[in-house]
Every structure is written in C-alpha cells, then in structure tokens.
Amino acid sequence: MAPTPLIAGNWKMNGLLKELGELQTLAEAAGAGLNQGRDILICPPATMLSASFGILGNHVAVGGQDCHSAESGAHTGDISAAMLKDVGARYVIVGHSERRADHGESDELVRAKAEAAMAAGLIAVICIGETEAERDADATIDVLARQLASSLPDDMDGNRVVVAYEPVWAIGTGKTPTADDVRHIHDFIRRTLVERFGDAGNGVRILYGGSVKPGNAAELLAIDNVDGALVGGASLKASDFIAICQASP
Numbered sequence: 001m002a003p004t005p006l007i008a009g010n011w012k013m014n015g016l017l018k019e020l021g022e023l024q025t026l027a028e029a030a031g032a033g034l035n036q037g038r039d040i041l042i043c044p045p046a047t048m049l050s051a052s053f054g055i056l057g058n059h060v061a062v063g064g065q066d067c068h069s070a071e072s073g074a075h076t077g078d079i080s081a082a083m084l085k086d087v088g089a090r091y092v093i094v095g096h097s098e099r100r101a102d103h104g105e106s107d108e109l110v111r112a113k114a115e116a117a118m119a120a121g122l123i124a125v126i127c128i129g130e131t132e133a134e135r136d137a138d139a140t141i142d143v144l145a146r147q148l149a150s151s152l153p154d155d156m157d158g159n160r161v162v163v164a165y166e167p168v169w170a171i172g173t174g175k176t177p178t179a180d181d182v183r184h185i186h187d188f189i190r191r192t193l194v195e196r197f198g199d200a201g202n203g204v205r206i207l208y209g210g211s212v213k214p215g216n217a218a219e220l221l222a223i224d225n226v227d228g229a230l231v232g233g234a235s236l237k238a239s240d241f242i243a244i245c246q247a248s249p
C-alpha cells in the first residue's frame with residue numbers, strides 16, 4: 001500500500017508573527033477536510049513554532065527546520081530535537097541543501113541529527129539532492145547514492161524517516177526536472193531504500209522539492225514514488241499552499 005502523501009511547507013528564514021493569518025487560513029481549510037487522505041506539515045522559523053502549533057493544532061503538523069545532534073548543552077544559538085518536541089513539533093527537516101552549503105553540514109552530521117530527531121520522537125525529513133555542477137557532470141545518481149548511504153540512520157523505521165529529493169538547482173529557481181527524470185530518480189531512491197532496509201524502505205515517504213507551485217504540483221505529485229512535496233516559496237501564501245495540497249492524489 002502506498003504511504004500517505006505528505007505535503008510539507010518550509011518557510012525558511014521568513015515569517016513574523018503578523019504573518020500567522022496565513023496559518024489561520026490553512027487551519028480553516030484543514031478543518032474543512034484539506035487534510036483528508038494526506039498529511040500536511042508547516043515548518044516555520046523557530047520563533048513562530050509555538051504560535052503556529054497553537055493555530056494549526058492537530059489538523060496540520062508543525063516541524064522545525066533543523067536541530068542539533070546533541071540533546072542539550074553548550075551550543076549557543078542551536079535548538080535540540082527535544083526542544084522542538086517540547087513546543088509541539090512532530091517533524092524536523094535535516095540536511096537541507098541551504099544548511100549543507102551555508103553551514104558546511106556533512107552527510108555524517110546530517111545522519112547524527114536524524115538520529116537525534118528520532119530519539120526525541122520526531123520524524124526526520126532528510127534532504128538529499130545534487131548541485132547543478134554535479135548534474136552537468138552526470139554525477140546525480142552517484143551523489144544521491146552517497147548521500148543516502150551516509151545521511152540515513154542505520155536504525156530505520158519507515159514511519160520515522162522521510163526522504164526529500166531536492167535538486168539544488170531547482171530550489172527557488174523556477175526550474176524543475178522533467179517528469180521522466182523525477183520518476184527515474186525516485187525509483188532509484190526507492191530501490192536503494194529497499195535494498196538497505198528491506199520492506200521498511202517501502203514505507204518511507206519520498207518527497208520531491210524544488211520550485212513546486214500550484215501550476216506544476218499535480219504533474220509532479222502523480223509520478224510513481226513521489227509521496228508528497230517539500231515546498232519552499234509557495235508555502236508562504238496559504239492560497240498557493242492549499243492549491244498544492246489539493247493537487248496531491
């Protein structure tokens with residue numbers, strides 16, 4: 001049986017408390033049935049987590065955009081998975097390409113963060129994806145194989161891990177891979193998960209991320225082994241994000 005689709009919004013470093021009205025609109029749509037047959041997640045900035053949880057309640061999950069690999073300690077400015085859980089988060093994104101690039105996060109660190117997330121009872125959304133230079137060098141599959149091998153915890157539970165395939169060159173650019181490329185890559189990710197984790201690999205949701213918009217969501221979300229989307233820019237406006245949710249089968 002195919003896993004329940006997940007439509008996840010990543011607000012990145014955007015959003016002030018005055019923007020909570022967008023979440024109110026989303027909560028109302030979810031209350032009216034938008035969340036039937038699909039899981040919906042919003043990852044606001046950490047400063048808005050608590051208020052977002054208050055608004056979205058049980059209809060729409062909230063999540064962090066990153067967590068530290070340690071449970072607590074002398075790590076000024078960082079947030080632990082337990083802290084996210086404490087304010088109502090159910091998920092956390094780890095290994096987003098912006099964290100890998102801006103903060104030099106390695107596959108091994110991403111794996112440690114995913115393990116910390118799972119230990120705290122969160123679902124880890126582990127991001128992988130090739131850069132434009134890697135794609136141009138025909139290295140996409142090699143890069144993804146390395147990231148999957150090294151960023152995913154060994155102790156896998158299909159319900160506690162989500163993999164998000166996000167080609168770096170498609171993030172925030174308006175460019176997307178062809179449907180054939182997405183199908184081919186998601187098939188590869190699925191096969192890799194099943195080879196390593198057995199049947200648990202079939203339960204892992206594989207999201208596509210990178211310039212998902214209301215206009216292309218239906219085509220992307222209909223592809224085999226695309227179990228949802230990780231949406232950046234288009235998640236900031238409730239009407240766009242709702243349209244993307246509605247496009248999921």
Ligand code: PEP
Nearest residue numbers: 171172209210211232233
């Ligand atoms: C992202 O940052 O995860 C993302 C997919 O961004 P966008 O949808 O804006 O391309």
